[in-house]
Amino acid sequence: MSQAAQKTTPLYEEHVRRGAKIISFGGWLMPVQYTSIVEEHHAVRNNVGIFDISHMGQLLVSGPAARGWLNTMLTNNINKLEVGQGQYTFFLNEDGGIIDDLIVYRIEEQKFLLVVNAARTDEDFAWLERYRPKDVDLKNRSANFGGVAVQGPRMAELFRALFGENVNLPTRNHIVDLPFDGTSVSVARTGYTGEDGVEVFFRAEDAAKFWNSALEEGKALGIKPCGLGARDTLRLEVCYPLNGSDLSPERNPIEAGLGFFVDLTKPNFIGREVLVKAKENGSPEKLVAFRMQTKGPPPRPHYSVFDDGNRIGEVTSGTLSPSLNYGIGMAYVSAPYATIGTRIDIEIRGQKFPAIIEKKPLYKKS
Numbered sequence: 001m002s003q004a005a006q007k008t009t010p011l012y013e014e015h016v017r018r019g020a021k022i023i024s025f026g027g028w029l030m031p032v033q034y035t036s037i038v039e040e041h042h043a044v045r046n047n048v049g050i051f052d053i054s055h056m057g058q059l060l061v062s063g064p065a066a067r068g069w070l071n072t073m074l075t076n077n078i079n080k081l082e083v084g085q086g087q088y089t090f091f092l093n094e095d096g097g098i099i100d101d102l103i104v105y106r107i108e109e110q111k112f113l114l115v116v117n118a119a120r121t122d123e124d125f126a127w128l129e130r131y132r133p134k135d136v137d138l139k140n141r142s143a144n145f146g147g148v149a150v151q152g153p154r155m156a157e158l159f160r161a162l163f164g165e166n167v168n169l170p171t172r173n174h175i176v177d178l179p180f181d182g183t184s185v186s187v188a189r190t191g192y193t194g195e196d197g198v199e200v201f202f203r204a205e206d207a208a209k210f211w212n213s214a215l216e217e218g219k220a221l222g223i224k225p226c227g228l229g230a231r232d233t234l235r236l237e238v239c240y241p242l243n244g245s246d247l248s249p250e251r252n253p254i255e256a257g258l259g260f261f262v263d264l265t266k267p268n269f270i271g272r273e274v275l276v277k278a279k280e281n282g283s284p285e286k287l288v289a290f291r292m293q294t295k296g297p298p299p300r301p302h303y304s305v306f307d308d309g310n311r312i313g314e315v316t317s318g319t320l321s322p323s324l325n326y327g328i329g330m331a332y333v334s335a336p337y338a339t340i341g342t343r344i345d346i347e348i349r350g351q352k353f354p355a356i357i358e359k360k361p362l363y364k365k366s
Contacts, residue, residue: 009054010146010207018225026119026244028055030228037229041322044193044234047222048154050214051231053199054146054207057121059128060139062111069136070112073128073270074104075253077263081106086173086188088261090253091124096274097249098256100124101241103190105175113175113186115147115199117243131270146207150214151197151234154221159187159198161217169198181209192231194238194363233319236328237363239289245301246287246316246330255283255332257360285313286338289362292327292346293354299329299346306345306352312337315346321363327355328362 006029015022020031031052033040043049061070071078076089086105090098100120105113116124125140132138150158159169163178170176175188183206191197202210215223232242241247241256253262254275262275292299299318304311318329329346337344340359345352 007055009052010204011052011054011148011211014208014211015052015225020225020227023228025228026055026117028118030055031225033227033229034225037227037233038322040224040226040230041233043222043224044152044195044226044230045323046153047224048150048152048158048218049193049224049226049230050211050218051149051151051226052146052211053149054204055118056147057114057116057118057124057140057142058145058147058201059114059116059121059125060111060141061114061128061136062108062139063136064110065133065135066110066112066137067106069131069133070104071266072268073131075262075269075271075275076104077266078104078106078112083107083109084170084174084176086175086190090258090261091127092252092269092271092275093249094270095249096252096271096278098243098247098251098253099127099249101243101247101258103188105188107175107186113201115201119244144204145201146204147199147201148207148211148214149191149193149197149199151191151193151195153195154218154223155195155197157221158214158218158223162213163187180206181213183209185210192240193234194240194361194365195234232317233322236317236319236330237321237323237361239330239360239362241287241330242317251287251332252278252283254278255285256287282335284335285332286335287316287330287332288338288357289330289360290328290344290346290355290357291321291324291362293343293356296327296353297348298327299348299355304347305331305333306347307337307342312344318346323363327353329355333357 015031186201298320303315305313313333
């Protein structure tokens with residue numbers, strides 16, 4: 001793909017100006033790191049970090065029939081959402097496979113904001129459009145809006161520095177609109193790192209203003225701008241799945257261990273019948289977390305998993321954990337082996353290295 005064909009976020013110039021290493025990611029030019037992945041990772045675990053998430057899609061669904069219709073398109077139950085609340089959920093295909101994982105926020109009585117994965121935005125929009133009834137309005141506001149994730153134990157201090165001492169942080173999984181420097185931004189108490197955090201959405205033209213203010217106000221708190229590298233190591237330590245790696249149209253939420261975000265008591269949503277069967281009969285494979293037992297090269301996606309010489313699965317995500325200082329990963333393995341404490345081998349460049357299946361999350365706050 002030529003550089004010209006790639007999309008850039010409203011913060012692209014800021015990343016270049018700050019010397020970020022830029023890579024191509026799902027058709028976007030994004031920072032993978034500024035200083036080092038490990039340094040940025042530790043900033044989020046110990047202080048606070050800020051990530052550009054403007055590449056993620058933002059879809060708006062509204063109208064009197066929006067809620068009822070969306071509930072047929074999503075696995076979780078949005079009837080449980082009050083105005084100002086959000087939840088994690090999935091779009092499934094007719095076979096129960098995961099098209100995308102997303103967060104849906106109920107931002108008004110009859111209006112919903114869907115924050116979807118960057119590489120899936122157009123596909124998600126087309127999927128919704130295909131089923132959309134006439135009395136539901138669907139808009140893709142992605143090109144006009146940006147966002148950042150502010151994550152880490154000192155996030156609340158930064159929030160007060162940016163928004164004022166008397167402004168309340170939204171509670172977990174809630175979203176609020178707040179005034180900021182002559183404009184308005186939406187602040188959601190969500191994240192993808194295992195730390196306390198907020199995701200802030202704003203108009204594209206306000207992106208640089210918010211980003212630079214956060215970095216300036218956060219200096220005293222040890223803030224670091226962070227790239228996709230640290231985002232990946234942070235999410236993998238707490239076993240949050242990555243769409244396209246751990247989740248795909250060939251996998252359903254039950255085998256991914258994410259049945260909690262599927263409400264099978266809802267009468268009709270796309271893919272439901274397949275999930276009911278998967279729940280009743282069990283899945284042939286399950287997504288497990290593992291850690292390496294010896295120092296050696298870290299596990300990577302597509303490496304084979306063995307038990308006593310038999311191939312029993314494949315790694316979907318893997319890295320060297322900066323917090324734990326050993327190799328970790330997630331893999332789909334045959335159900336009989338998918339129990340905590342099972343010893344497995346990961347084949348890395350033709351050699352087998354011992355690993356053990358662990359309880360999720362792999363990293364826990366002390």
